[in-house]
Amino acid sequence: MIAAGAIAAILGGAISAYSAIRQGQQAEAVGRYNARVAEQQATSARQAAAADAETKRRQLDRILGSQRARYGASGVIASEGSPLLVMMQSEEEAALDVARVRYGGEAQGYGLQAEANLQRFGGRQARRQSYLGATGALLTGVSTAGGIYGKRSTGTTVPTYRGGYD
Numbered sequence: 001m002i003a004a005g006a007i008a009a010i011l012g013g014a015i016s017a018y019s020a021i022r023q024g025q026q027a028e029a030v031g032r033y034n035a036r037v038a039e040q041q042a043t044s045a046r047q048a049a050a051a052d053a054e055t056k057r058r059q060l061d062r063i064l065g066s067q068r069a070r071y072g073a074s075g076v077i078a079s080e081g082s083p084l085l086v087m088m089q090s091e092e093e094a095a096l097d098v099a100r101v102r103y104g105g106e107a108q109g110y111g112l113q114a115e116a117n118l119q120r121f122g123g124r125q126a127r128r129q130s131y132l133g134a135t136g137a138l139l140t141g142v143s144t145a146g147g148i149y150g151k152r153s154t155g156t157t158v159p160t161y162r163g164g165y166d
Helices: 002-074 081-153
Strands: none
Touching: 002 081
């Protein structure tokens, strides 16, 4: 009877250890999956920003072209004086707008990449923690079994229920 209890304690510890390890493996797999999703989102954000920047650049090129055409149609020389300064300022603002769009996409991509790294790290940490939990479960099972077996060898008996209420 005591040997059965010791075996049950060891088996219970082993099952708890296996369960802890499997949970850690699952958490790591979830972390890897979430990391891949975040990396894909980062790539998409960067690509979308590049496309938006190109669209913005084309739109601003059309505006600047129209501005040059209006200057030419009105007989103003756009290559000197105030018209030149206006054109230069417009081009600088256009370049800044395009850079802002690109920067926004890069910043979003960077944030998503950081999230991917965090997810991957969290998964690895969960796996490591599961090993500690498994070790604790095994040690608890062995300790319990040793306690049960030790009572047998010292002559101490474990009370058992025999039924009835006297």
